[in-house]
Amino acid sequence: MKAITITGKGEVALSEVKKPDHASVGHVIIKMKAMGINAGDKFLISGNYPPGFFTQSRDDIAGVSGVGEVIELGNGVPEKYIGKQVTVYRSLTQSSEVTGTWSEYAHLPYLQCAVLPDEVDPLAYSGSLVNIITPYSAWKQAVQEGHKGIVITAGNSDTGKAMLGICIHANLPVISIVRNDQGKLDLEKIGVKHVLVQDSEHFQQQFASLANELQTTAIFDGVGGSLLSEIVNSAPPKSTVYAYGFLGGNTPLSFHTSILMKGITIKGFSNFNTETVQNHEKLELALSEISEIIPMPHFQFKTGETFGFDQVNAALSYVSINGSKAVLEIY
Structure with missing residues (x-):
């Protein structure tokens, strides 16, 4: 062949x-x-x-x-x-x-x-499937660790849209972040209620207010760099950053030491290391659930x-x- x-x-x-x-x-x-x-x-x-x-x-x-x-x-x-x-x-x-x-x-x-x-x-x-299993396993881990809402930094990526679909399916509050107004319009067409534009004048204040209102304490981050620096300094107490990518390039993460007092955690995330993927029974259940929700346009x-x-x-x-x-x- x-x-x-x-x-x-x-x-x-x-x-x-x-x-x-x-x-x-x-x-x-x-x-x-x-x-x-x-x-x-x-x-x-x-x-x-x-x-x-x-x-x-x-x-x-x-x-x-x-x-x-x-x-x-x-x-x-x-x-x-x-x-x-x-x-x-x-x-x-x-x-x-x-x-x-x-x-x-x-x-x-x-x-x-x-x-x-x-x-x-x-x-x-x-x-x-690679773009679905990553947010699926992150969602499962975030919920297991006590989070009840999710922030998506790479909102218009395939992985970001998949996480949005999973949050809609799971009835979880979600904030999607995009680069521009066109990205916002694109996400609004597939059901996002809370979308913020990174380059808008009052982005950081809008994010702090909305994240605290919705208690979106799990941050699913595929961007890093300056965007994550803004978010992590404004995130609600006891938030966790699940960092799976770095679309923001080589810009280093910068944060005020006050976030240490807020109990904010930053850790790398890989679906390979999650219970969803490592446990074959849970992986089989995950694939079955993905098969049920995959007709949604987000996937x-x-x-x-x-x-x-x-x-x-x-x-x-x-x-x-x-x-x-x-x-x-x-x-």
């Missing part, structure tokens, strides 16, 4: 590799359709990650995300998967028998797959230009002005 393989650090090539011939215990074979290119896919190709960070693939096949149809089940896989479209994220569990997603046929543990309802367009979920992948396998280098170089991402599609 055709697959895109990693041939060196930062290098890929279209190759012919052995097609998976049967589904192992706990695994499925998926006839792949499309693969959205997220930051994690590029990170995998770069090779600049610690040992064990990614589940390795047979034949060094690239790709951690994608969507396709399950055509074969291994022993122990629930029957509900057969014949269904699934969105996948290959890093959720470990397996020595993975065939990666940038291929005509993938071989993955079923706990790396969320079933898509029949009525949705599968191509709209070609890179979705779709922001698709930009589509490329064939023979255009993979152009796909990896694709940059848009609106945050949309490249998609590889098997024709």
